[in-house]
Amino acid sequence: MTEPRPRSFAEKLAHVIATVHPPDRGPYSYREMEAGIQERGLAPVSGAYINQLVKERRDNPAMSVIESIAGFFGVPPGYFFDDEIAANIDKQLEALARWRDSEAIETAERIMQLGPRDRRTVVDLIDSLQQYEEQPRDRRTRRKPATHD
Template sequence: MTEGRSLAQKLDHLLTVVHPADRGPYSYEEVAQAIKAKDGPTISAAYIWQLRKGLRDNPTKHHLEALADFFGVPVAYFFDDAQAKLIDDEIEILQAMRDAEVRDVALRTMKLSPEARRSVVNIISELGRYEDRSTGPRRRRRGSSAAAEADEA
């Protein structure tokens, strides 16, 4: 859900999800230093934190351009909810592709016929539904009182 998100929410999303596969999110200091290293505007780690927390909400155009450049998104990401939605969808796909097993399945699937690809999509959908059911709340089976007593024991 990206519609109507604030600048803080969009920046939080980028900080949370855009990072190398082999590590967690960038620190505020890493972002500030990377912007400085690219001859970007002066921006402090504290200021990035304030933007993320919504304590500051009116950054300069140069700060937004530098943040967008750091995260590899167009500056429109911060202004246009439709653009942000498209970019978030692309980021989600890229995150999935970072996983070697997912990438391998995707590459192998691309070699299949359109009918076979649809079958793979259906199988994955069914597996997702199965996992959703298996992780949901456990329901008690109706049956004999002996079965109910065994469940309670």
């Protein structure tokens, strides 16, 4: 079995751009990244240069550029060099992305208003739904449609 090839700097940068952004909106523009880096007092990096790094038109950025980009996105600079660090950060970013979803937040807040027994019932229901979804389609039993009286 072959190990996956290490991701390039550009691939990691593109991933962090696509993943780390405010709730209920898409990724930052390159100009927003440039302005955000400047607002944080980090070493300046132009939006055009970030674009070139993502598109692999430029490579081997200076450490100050890496530190500024990492600082803007709240990841350690090692994210761009060390695949083990990147894998750990990516797991955290995936969890963050799930919580960024306002519907998930609202659902979690409503569940936390329930008593312990009722929260356990909700967890059991979620487990049942996940088991159902994991079954091959041809082995699923048909669910009855909800009735609204």
